[in-house]
Amino acid sequence: MEKGRLGFRGRGDHVKRFLQLLFSRLTFVAFFMALQIGAIVAMLTYFRSRYADFYTLFTIIGAIAVIYILNQEENPAYKIAWIIPILVLPIFGIPLYFLFGKSRLPKSLRMRMSHIQSKYDVAYENVDSCLEALKEIDPAAARQAEYLESAALAPIFQHSETEYFPLGDDMFPRMLAELRKAERFIFLEYFIIAPGEMWDTILAILEEKAAAGVDVRVIYDDIGSILTLPKNYYRQLEAKGIQSHAFHRFQPALNGNFNNRDHRKICVVDGNVAFTGGINLADEYINVKERFGHWLDCGVMVRGDAAYSFTVMFLSMWDYICRTDDDFSRYLPDAGAIADAKDDGFVQPYSDTPTDDETVGEIAYLNMINRAEHSIYICTPYFVIDNEIMTALTTAAKCGVDVRIITPGIPDKWYVYAVTRSYYESLVNAGVRIYEYTPGFIHSKTCVCDNKVAICGTINFDYRSMYLHHECAAWMYKSKAVHQMYDHFFEILEKCTEVTPEMCARRGWPLRFLQSLLRVFAPMM
Structure with missing residues (x-):
C-alpha cells in the first residue's frame, strides 16, 4: 500500500512540476520571443519572391560581419562558432549574432559599470596591500597576486x-551561525535562489535582522532564478523589510543582455566574515533535494581584513543596479570584532566582469597552471575550454607535473557533458589524469597547485564563466583552506572512476561526430 501511495505521489510531483513550468515566467518569456521570431520568419516568407535578392544582400552583409568579427578582441574559438552560422545561414545568422553573439555589454551599460569600478580605487585608499610581504617570501606566487591586484583591482591581505x-x-x-550574529549589515548576492529548506531558513533570519535595524540587502540573477522565483520577487522581499534587486531583469524581447549574468555567490556579514564558492541558495546544494545523484559542491569562508573585498564587490554591483552611490568606508570590517583573526597565509578575493577586455578568471587559472612545479588538481562541473587552457594543461603534464581533473559522473546538461568528454582523449594521451565523480554531480570550482596556492569561487572552466559572466573567487597562498582543499581532493578521488585511454578509444564514430559538432559551437553554450 505504501509503495503504491509513494508511486502516485511521484506522478503528482511530475504533474506539479509540469504546471509550474507551463505557467512560469520562462514559458511566458519564451512565448513572446517565439512570436518575435515568428514575425521575422513571416516577413522573410512574405518576401520569398525576392529571396534571391535578399540572399545576395545578406551574403554581402555576412561577409562584412565576418570581417567585423575577425577584428574583434575575442577568443578565436568564439569567433569561429559564430562565423559558421553566418556564412551558412546568413539571413538568420547575422541578426542572431548581433542580438546574442556579442560578448561585450552594450556601451551604455559598460559606461555605468566602468564608473562603478572606478570606485574600487576609492574603496581601497585606506587598505594596505600585503603584496610586498609576499614578494619577500615567494616572488613567483607574488607575480600571480600582482596580476590580480593590477587587472582586477584586488589587494592581497594577511590578518585573515x-x-x-x-x-x-x-x-x-x-x-546560519554567522548570519544570526549580524549587527550592522548582511549582503547576499546569488545566481540562484529557490524556496525550500535552505532559503526559507535564511529568509527567516533576514526578516528578523531587518526588523532589528540591520541593513539587509539581496541581489539575485533574474535568469538564474527564472524557474525558481516568481516575477518581481524582490518586491516580496521589500515588503519584509529586506532591500532587494534582480540583476538584469529578463524581458520578453530579443536582446543580448541576458548573455551576461551575475554568476557570483557572495555572503557578507558585518564586513567581518564572507562566504563564496559554487553553492547557491537552493536545496540541492545541501543535498536536501536530490538532483543528478549526490551534489558535491564546496565553499570557503574568509574572516578578517580580506572580507572587505567581498563587501566592495557587492556594493559595486548594488550601486550599478540601483544607480546609487554608497559610501564604502561605512562598511569596513570592525577592527575589534576581528582582532583575534589569525594570519592564515595570504588571501586575495577578486572579481571578473565582462565589461572590460581582461579575462581575469581565465588568466588567474593560467598563471597558476603555468607556474605549478609538482601538482595541479582541478574540480569543475563544466570543462569547455579554449586552446590556451588545453595547451597549458597538456604542457604541464608533459613536463612531469601531476595534473588531475575531476568532472561529474552524472551531468546536469547532456550537451555540455558531451563536449566535456570530447577533450578527454587529447588530455589523457598527454598524461593528464581525468576522473568522473561516480555518485553524482560535482559543482565545485577549485584549482589547487603544489599544495601551496589555490582558487575557490564561482568560475567554471568554460567560456561563459571566463568571457560572459560576472564572477568572483578567492586566491589563497599557504592558508588553511589551501591545505584542506588539497586533502579533500584525494578524498573525492576515492569515489571517482578514472578515464583510461581504452575508454576514450571505444567511442564510436556517431558519438565522435556529435562531440566534434558540439565542440565547434561550445563557446555558445
Whole structure:
C-alpha cells in the first residue's frame, strides 16, 4: 500500500512540476520571443519572391560581419562558432549574432559599470596591500597576486583566516551561525535562489535582522532564478523589510543582455566574515533535494581584513543596479570584532566582469597552471575550454607535473557533458589524469597547485564563466583552506572512476561526430 501511495505521489510531483513550468515566467518569456521570431520568419516568407535578392544582400552583409568579427578582441574559438552560422545561414545568422553573439555589454551599460569600478580605487585608499610581504617570501606566487591586484583591482591581505567547506551541507550551518550574529549589515548576492529548506531558513533570519535595524540587502540573477522565483520577487522581499534587486531583469524581447549574468555567490556579514564558492541558495546544494545523484559542491569562508573585498564587490554591483552611490568606508570590517583573526597565509578575493577586455578568471587559472612545479588538481562541473587552457594543461603534464581533473559522473546538461568528454582523449594521451565523480554531480570550482596556492569561487572552466559572466573567487597562498582543499581532493578521488585511454578509444564514430559538432559551437553554450 505504501509503495503504491509513494508511486502516485511521484506522478503528482511530475504533474506539479509540469504546471509550474507551463505557467512560469520562462514559458511566458519564451512565448513572446517565439512570436518575435515568428514575425521575422513571416516577413522573410512574405518576401520569398525576392529571396534571391535578399540572399545576395545578406551574403554581402555576412561577409562584412565576418570581417567585423575577425577584428574583434575575442577568443578565436568564439569567433569561429559564430562565423559558421553566418556564412551558412546568413539571413538568420547575422541578426542572431548581433542580438546574442556579442560578448561585450552594450556601451551604455559598460559606461555605468566602468564608473562603478572606478570606485574600487576609492574603496581601497585606506587598505594596505600585503603584496610586498609576499614578494619577500615567494616572488613567483607574488607575480600571480600582482596580476590580480593590477587587472582586477584586488589587494592581497594577511590578518585573515580561511576555512574550506567540502560540501554545502557543511557550509550551510556555519552560514546560519554567522548570519544570526549580524549587527550592522548582511549582503547576499546569488545566481540562484529557490524556496525550500535552505532559503526559507535564511529568509527567516533576514526578516528578523531587518526588523532589528540591520541593513539587509539581496541581489539575485533574474535568469538564474527564472524557474525558481516568481516575477518581481524582490518586491516580496521589500515588503519584509529586506532591500532587494534582480540583476538584469529578463524581458520578453530579443536582446543580448541576458548573455551576461551575475554568476557570483557572495555572503557578507558585518564586513567581518564572507562566504563564496559554487553553492547557491537552493536545496540541492545541501543535498536536501536530490538532483543528478549526490551534489558535491564546496565553499570557503574568509574572516578578517580580506572580507572587505567581498563587501566592495557587492556594493559595486548594488550601486550599478540601483544607480546609487554608497559610501564604502561605512562598511569596513570592525577592527575589534576581528582582532583575534589569525594570519592564515595570504588571501586575495577578486572579481571578473565582462565589461572590460581582461579575462581575469581565465588568466588567474593560467598563471597558476603555468607556474605549478609538482601538482595541479582541478574540480569543475563544466570543462569547455579554449586552446590556451588545453595547451597549458597538456604542457604541464608533459613536463612531469601531476595534473588531475575531476568532472561529474552524472551531468546536469547532456550537451555540455558531451563536449566535456570530447577533450578527454587529447588530455589523457598527454598524461593528464581525468576522473568522473561516480555518485553524482560535482559543482565545485577549485584549482589547487603544489599544495601551496589555490582558487575557490564561482568560475567554471568554460567560456561563459571566463568571457560572459560576472564572477568572483578567492586566491589563497599557504592558508588553511589551501591545505584542506588539497586533502579533500584525494578524498573525492576515492569515489571517482578514472578515464583510461581504452575508454576514450571505444567511442564510436556517431558519438565522435556529435562531440566534434558540439565542440565547434561550445563557446555558445
